[in-house]
Amino acid sequence: MPAITERHVIDSVTDALQFISYYHPRDFIQAMGRAWAAEQSPAAKNAMAQILVNSRMSALGHRPICQDTGVANITARIGVRAELEWDRPLQEIVDDAVRRAYRSDTNPLRASVVADPFGRRGNTADNAPAMLHVEMVAGDRVKFDVSAKGGGSENKTRFAVLNPSASVADWVVGTVETLGAGWCPPGILGIGVGGSVDKAMVMAKQALNEPIDVTDLRARGPRTPEEELRLEIIDRVNALGIGAQGLGGQTTVLDVKLRSFPTHAASLPVALVPNCAATRHVHFTLDGTGPAQFDPPDLSDWPELDFRDAWAGARRVNLDTLTRKEITEWQPGEAILLSGHLLTGRDAAHRRIEQMLAAGEPLPVSFRDRAIYYVGPVDPVGDEVVGPAGPTTSTRMDRYTDMMLEKLGVAVMIGKAERGEATVDSIARNRAAYLIAVGGAAYLVSQAIRESRVIAFEDLGMEAIHEFVVKDMPVTVAVDAYGSAVHVTGPRQWRMPAGTAAAAR
Numbered sequence: 001m002p003a004i005t006e007r008h009v010i011d012s013v014t015d016a017l018q019f020i021s022y023y024h025p026r027d028f029i030q031a032m033g034r035a036w037a038a039e040q041s042p043a044a045k046n047a048m049a050q051i052l053v054n055s056r057m058s059a060l061g062h063r064p065i066c067q068d069t070g071v072a073n074i075t076a077r078i079g080v081r082a083e084l085e086w087d088r089p090l091q092e093i094v095d096d097a098v099r100r101a102y103r104s105d106t107n108p109l110r111a112s113v114v115a116d117p118f119g120r121r122g123n124t125a126d127n128a129p130a131m132l133h134v135e136m137v138a139g140d141r142v143k144f145d146v147s148a149k150g151g152g153s154e155n156k157t158r159f160a161v162l163n164p165s166a167s168v169a170d171w172v173v174g175t176v177e178t179l180g181a182g183w184c185p186p187g188i189l190g191i192g193v194g195g196s197v198d199k200a201m202v203m204a205k206q207a208l209n210e211p212i213d214v215t216d217l218r219a220r221g222p223r224t225p226e227e228e229l230r231l232e233i234i235d236r237v238n239a240l241g242i243g244a245q246g247l248g249g250q251t252t253v254l255d256v257k258l259r260s261f262p263t264h265a266a267s268l269p270v271a272l273v274p275n276c277a278a279t280r281h282v283h284f285t286l287d288g289t290g291p292a293q294f295d296p297p298d299l300s301d302w303p304e305l306d307f308r309d310a311w312a313g314a315r316r317v318n319l320d321t322l323t324r325k326e327i328t329e330w331q332p333g334e335a336i337l338l339s340g341h342l343l344t345g346r347d348a349a350h351r352r353i354e355q356m357l358a359a360g361e362p363l364p365v366s367f368r369d370r371a372i373y374y375v376g377p378v379d380p381v382g383d384e385v386v387g388p389a390g391p392t393t394s395t396r397m398d399r400y401t402d403m404m405l406e407k408l409g410v411a412v413m414i415g416k417a418e419r420g421e422a423t424v425d426s427i428a429r430n431r432a433a434y435l436i437a438v439g440g441a442a443y444l445v446s447q448a449i450r451e452s453r454v455i456a457f458e459d460l461g462m463e464a465i466h467e468f469v470v471k472d473m474p475v476t477v478a479v480d481a482y483g484s485a486v487h488v489t490g491p492r493q494w495r496m497p498a499g500t501a502a503a504a505r
């Protein structure tokens with residue numbers, strides 16, 4: 001067997017990270033297509049349509065599916081008889097591949113990794129380092145799993161050590177109910193049961209690399225307790241009615257992947273790692289003959305659909321002339337096409353604004369009566385004004401709501417997922433509104449952005465404050481000026497009565 005070289009690893013991992021930035025896995029596209037076709041909730045169906053249209057556009061344009069191009073998660077399984085021709089630690093080698101992939105000239109990806117995580121949180125600017133796991137296995141080859149995991153779904157990871165007599169399904173279902181929509185459902189749940197605390201977490205993460213096969217599993221019937229558990233969890237989670245983007249609907253998970261391992265007699269560790277609508281992974285084996293080749297999905301894998309019908313009757317809003325009175329007329333769940341100027345800002349910008357206000361320093365921009373979009377876009381390429389620019393999870397900005405609405409006078413916030421109770425109260429008190437764009441439809445959203453310039457905090461990289469000029473940007477009213485919230489009313493409407501899910505199986 002010829003030697004596997006450092007060049008084979010770097011070229012393959014670089015190509016893998018580029019490939020998954022714009023191609024969803026084929027099984028994911030097909031599962032999302034089936035869920036879209038079956039969905040009865042109009043809001044969830046429309047969100048899934050946008051996810052699918054975005055996915056196809058990304059595949060055609062070779063631009064990222066989501067602005068959160070993720071942190072590189074890599075597992076290398078090295079055959080004990082493989083001949084390796086490299087001298088450096090594998091971490092250094094894969095980090096070089098990450099740098100090359102994320103700083104590509106033709107398809108630059110977003111640098112999301114910050115170093116000094118509990119301190120300065122400076123962006124490493126090249127998305128390195130990767131999160132690497134190495135295993136020694138039988139054989140003479142090296143197998144790689146490469147995924148790009150977004151922050152929104154990673155943040156919803158949960159872990160518990162249950163009493164050995166407790167029900168894993170009860171814990172998972174109860175936990176998913178508390179997660180909100182920041183993980184961008186519909187997606188996949190990875191579950192690790194047993195082992196040690198660290199082993200359970202690795203199993204849950206690695207389970208997400210398995211193909212979606214629930215339709216086959218249902219058709220042939222479960223053969224193991226793990227398969228029974230998967231089906232129970234899928235049905236019970238979908239019965240919660242959370243739906244796409246938490247808007248209320250029938251599909252919250254496309255599949256549940258589960259791994260288990262022997263554990264201590266006193267323990268039942270369970271890890272839950274959700275994967276979002278921008279699920280991205282690919283797998284390859286190096287045998288010394290050269291770098292890996294990847295097989296793209298076929299255009300026929302996407303369903304024929306046009307989401308624009310859903311926006312035909314949408315309210316058109318000019319942000320440049322918007323009044324508070326107009327905002328009070330918006331209905332919860334109403335589709336809106338936004339045009340005009342808006343500001344951007346997310347975690348780091350909010351933190352800095354808070355620090356500047358505390359220090360009595362003047363802010364570089366006025367937010368009064370403006371709309372703020374929580375986004376960290378990908379850098380543009382070619383004739384783009386901005387790269388993919390979908391919403392980030394708004395919940396993280398909840399702690400700044402009073403500052404932004406009451407002190408600084410923001411009129412409209414745009415992001416994704418639900419807001420906390422205090423934020424909803426603040427929105428109602430200030431007669432403001434909260435709008436959502438579809439998480440994971442970032443390339444589609446970016447088509448509505450006609451101009452973009454950084455106007456403050458340039459050192460924050462993708463977290464700098466930009467001013468965008470948008471034309472017909474599709475959003476939905478998630479919290480109206482009176483505090484009615486679709487993330488509460490939607491799932492309530494689509495929740496199946498207790499017991500129906502089990503009976504349906």
Ligand SMILES: O=C(O)C[C@H](O)C(=O)O
Pocket residue numbers: 067068150151152153182375376390391392393439
């Ligand atoms: O960082 C982002 O752009 C999004 C993040 O993945 C999120 O889902 O909140």
